[in-house]
Amino acid sequence: MRIPCPTCGERDVGEFTYGGDATVARPAMDETDPAVWNRFVYDRENPRGAHLEFWQHTGGCRAWIKLQRNVLTHEVGASELVGPWSKPSEKDAQTKRQEPVE
Amino acid sequence: MGHYSVFSLVKNAMTGHRNWQRAWRSPDPKPKYDVIIVGGGGHGLATAYYLAKEHGITNVAVIEKGWLGGGNVGRNTTIVRSNYMLPANTRFYEWSMKLWEGLSQDLNYNVMFSSRGVLNLAHTPAQIDAYARRGNSMRLQGVDAELLDRDQVARMVPGLDVSEAARFPVIGGLCQPRGGTARHDAVAWGYARGASDRGVDIIEQCETTGFLFDDQGRVSGVKTTRGDIRAAKVGVAVAGNTSNVLRTAGVERLPIESHVLQAFVSEPLKPLIDTVVTFGAGHLYISQSDKGGLVFGGDIDGYNSYAQRGNLPIVEHVAAMAVAMFPNLSRLRLLRHWGGIMDMSMDGSPIITTGPLEGLYLNAGWCYGGFKATPASGWCFAWTIAKDQPHALNADFTLERFHQGRTIDERGAGPQPRLH
Numbered sequence: 001m002r003i004p005c006p007t008c009g010e011r012d013v014g015e016f017t018y019g020g021d022a023t024v025a026r027p028a029m030d031e032t033d034p035a036v037w038n039r040f041v042y043d044r045e046n047p048r049g050a051h052l053e054f055w056q057h058t059g060g061c062r063a064w065i066k067l068q069r070n071v072l073t074h075e076v077g078a079s080e081l082v083g084p085w086s087k088p089s090e091k092d093a094q095t096k097r098q099e100p101v102e
Numbered sequence: 103m104g105h106y107s108v109f110s111l112v113k114n115a116m117t118g119h120r121n122w123q124r125a126w127r128s129p130d131p132k133p134k135y136d137v138i139i140v141g142g143g144g145h146g147l148a149t150a151y152y153l154a155k156e157h158g159i160t161n162v163a164v165i166e167k168g169w170l171g172g173g174n175v176g177r178n179t180t181i182v183r184s185n186y187m188l189p190a191n192t193r194f195y196e197w198s199m200k201l202w203e204g205l206s207q208d209l210n211y212n213v214m215f216s217s218r219g220v221l222n223l224a225h226t227p228a229q230i231d232a233y234a235r236r237g238n239s240m241r242l243q244g245v246d247a248e249l250l251d252r253d254q255v256a257r258m259v260p261g262l263d264v265s266e267a268a269r270f271p272v273i274g275g276l277c278q279p280r281g282g283t284a285r286h287d288a289v290a291w292g293y294a295r296g297a298s299d300r301g302v303d304i305i306e307q308c309e310t311t312g313f314l315f316d317d318q319g320r321v322s323g324v325k326t327t328r329g330d331i332r333a334a335k336v337g338v339a340v341a342g343n344t345s346n347v348l349r350t351a352g353v354e355r356l357p358i359e360s361h362v363l364q365a366f367v368s369e370p371l372k373p374l375i376d377t378v379v380t381f382g383a384g385h386l387y388i389s390q391s392d393k394g395g396l397v398f399g400g401d402i403d404g405y406n407s408y409a410q411r412g413n414l415p416i417v418e419h420v421a422a423m424a425v426a427m428f429p430n431l432s433r434l435r436l437l438r439h440w441g442g443i444m445d446m447s448m449d450g451s452p453i454i455t456t457g458p459l460e461g462l463y464l465n466a467g468w469c470y471g472g473f474k475a476t477p478a479s480g481w482c483f484a485w486t487i488a489k490d491q492p493h494a495l496n497a498d499f500t501l502e503r504f505h506q507g508r509t510i511d512e513r514g515a516g517p518q519p520r521l522h
Contacts, residue, residue, distance in 0.1 A: 013415060017404075020406075041504075042504040042517055043504075044359055045345070045354060045355055046345035046346075048343070048345075053405070053406065074409050074411075
């Protein structure tokens with residue numbers, strides 16, 4: 001598996017450290033409902049197919065990136081740098097809008 | 103099915119071994135059962151077996167999308183141990199160990215369980231202290247544990263590099279003498295035969311595609327590629343596919359991530375390692391099968407995956423660790439290597455519970471320790487399904503524990519599935 005780093009180009013997966021599901025949105029700091037925080041910390045969609053995820057290029061530029069990858073085929077798609085300049089994805093925005101189930 | 107014995111062996115030898123019966127029946131699914139188990143792996147088959155044997159519930163179907171033994175029960179490194187520290191885990195895995203010790207007799211099927219010992223190597227004084235603490239915790243709970251110094255380790259594993267020049271010099275270890283290995287395929291086949299003998303229908307090549315609900319919204323069966331099958335109770339034991347299967351029942355999120363774990367078998371050798379050696383500092387576990395192949399594995403690849411195959415950095419890492427500990431393996435060739443999908447839970451401990459929906463029962467979150475748990479997992483899951491409440495042995499393995507602050511985090515690694 002080779003991952004495209006927006007700054008360094010396509011590099012071997014061994015240079016990267018996994019950062020988990022990038023569609024999980026951190027609740028606002030003034031959120032007081034424990035259920036919302038529990039969902040953020042523990043609950044995952046764990047899809048079998050397209051997955052948006054964080055990786056850090058620890059063996060390279062050390063930037064955090066968001067990568068689109070198919071977890072069934074290991075097919076790697078586009079990546080983008082993560083930072084205050086990156087726009088939240090459509091799925092992020094949906095996740096933030098969702099009301100807690102409990 | 104005939105009883106296996108020396109007499110049945112002699113009788114079949116006389117006729118050229120052409121008249122052995124199939125070990126389990128292959129029926130078509132009935133429209134309705136008392137209990138359906140989704141997933142014909144080790145845990146699902148064990149559950150069906152103990153439902154029939156311990157609870158007299160024989161109108162049971164096990165639904166398997168592929169063939170028996172094709173999933174993780176046939177993809178593990180066959181290690182059996184109960185060297186845990188936290189009480190919930192120790193109790194549960196020790197019960198599993200006790201079931202292992204009598205399993206071949208119980209099933210009338212040789213699962214080749216071999217108490218050859220499981221040795222964890224220590225490389226630092228801090229590790230020895232931690233092992234002493236874990237060993238004491240185990241012994242206080244009635245589990246065997248022995249703290250070894252370097253010379254004892256060298257005598258136990260002659261091929262191991264215990265010299266000062268080793269990459270990670272060994273200073274001792276923690277051994278569980280009753281631990282060992284078992285023939286993984288035989289576990290699946292033995293449970294399948296035992297369950298089938300007692301009336302359980304094992305339905306292979308039948309994928310569960312969704313769930314049926316009654317008027318009250320209670321789960322009342324499953325939709326499969328071979329038609330709808332109804333049942334009052336549906337147990338799900340599908341390991342790495344848990345999130346995927348439960349999504350078809352409307353459960354969108356679980357405290358589980360699916361990750362790929364690779365395992366390796368070398369070409370056969372003369373006897374070299376007669377125990378199980380685990381090397382936690384670099385993460386390697388290695389044993390030798392009765393055919394002579396070295397069976398070993400290491401860490402999960404560390405990213406979400408459903409692919410049943412991993413990537414080369416882990417292959418290289420595991421091989422490097424093997425050679426670091428056993429320099430005499432450096433010119434050994436790999437015979438086979440493969441991947442399996444682990445249901446990594448958020449605290450590294452399993453889930454055996456009623457719910458999360460009415461009429462549904464869940465057995466999941468085995469991380470990469472599911473094989474040794476097979477007997478107790480089936481035993482506890484059968485109890486939970488039969489009595490609609492958990493046994494004391496699995497009462498702590500709830501799905502709610504994550505939201506209640508009752509996680510069972512053996513490694514203290516926090517909610518990071520890739521670190522457990």
